[in-house]
Amino acid sequence: MKQNPYIxxxxxxxAGKTTLSTMLAQRFEFMLMKEIVEENPFLDKFYxxxxxxxxxxxxxFLCNRYKQLGDTLLTPASTRQPIVSDYHIYKNMIFAERTLSGVQLDKYRQIYHLLTDDLPKPNLIVYIKADLDTLLHRIQKRGRDFEQNFDAGYLSQLxxxxxxxxxxxxxxxPDTVIITIDGNKLDFVERPEDFEQIVAKIKEHL
Structure with a gap:
């Protein structure tokens, strides 16, 4: 992997993105970059x-993630810290393609590419793949008020x-390494051996 790892x-x-990111940042002693979620003033209205x-x-979401990534990544490579982030900037398009249409989607795509095309991309992505039942269980367990009436159909499509x-x-x-984690079987919070398995896979590329 290139210098200054960006995971x-x-x-x-x-899926457990923030939890795993936090654990990995602590293990590797990397800077943790967490997305802003609950601070979004439109979240309750959206649901x-x-x-x-x-x-x-x-x-x-797009403007805040762009600001966060820009402030962190658009710095000289020699001074940039190794980073673990709990999102990839492309997630903006994942959600926009699902929630927007027509003129709004066209405008959003233009703004997205204008802001993000020159941002550095991760060296490595840890993709937590989980089915609907697993995701719904974890959403209920973490207890965010605005998520408790979550549309299972929307999540299934997601x-x-x-x-x-x-x-x-x-x-x-093509230069980005993608490690897929089975979120249905691996419990990296409750079973330390599962977390160590993920760490070992990442170390192969560091």
Whole structure:
């Protein structure tokens, strides 16, 4: 792997991205970069009326992630810290393709590419793949109020969207290593041996 490792952890809502990112940052002593979620002022409105508030929600996420990544990654390589992030910037398109349409989606795509095309990409992606039941269980367990009435149909489609997105990233970023973790079988929180298995896979590429 190139100098200044940049690891992104990805997966559908409830996969455990932030938890695993935090654990990996602590293990490797890398800088942890966490996305802003609950601070989004449109989140509650979005879950009540997706069509009405989707564009505002997606634009808030895009601009905040761009600012966060830009401040961290658009610095001289010699001074940049190794990073573990709990998202890949492409997740913005995963959600926008699902929630937006027509003119709004066209405008969003233009803004997305304008902001992100020159951002450095991760050296390595840890993709947590999990089925719908596993994700719903974890969403209920973490107890965010705005997620408790989550549309299972939306989440099921999101699982498929992530599979498509990972295939897209493989094609567009051939130098990026992608490690797929079976989130249905590996419990990296409750079973230390499962976490060590993930760490060992990452070390092969560091």
């Amino acid at each position: 992104a952890v990805e997966g559908a809502i409830g 009540q009326n997706i069509e009405e508030w989707a564009f505002q929600l997606e634009m808030f 699982v498929e969207d992530y599979e498509t997105a990972i295939s897209h990233i493989r094609a567009q970023e």
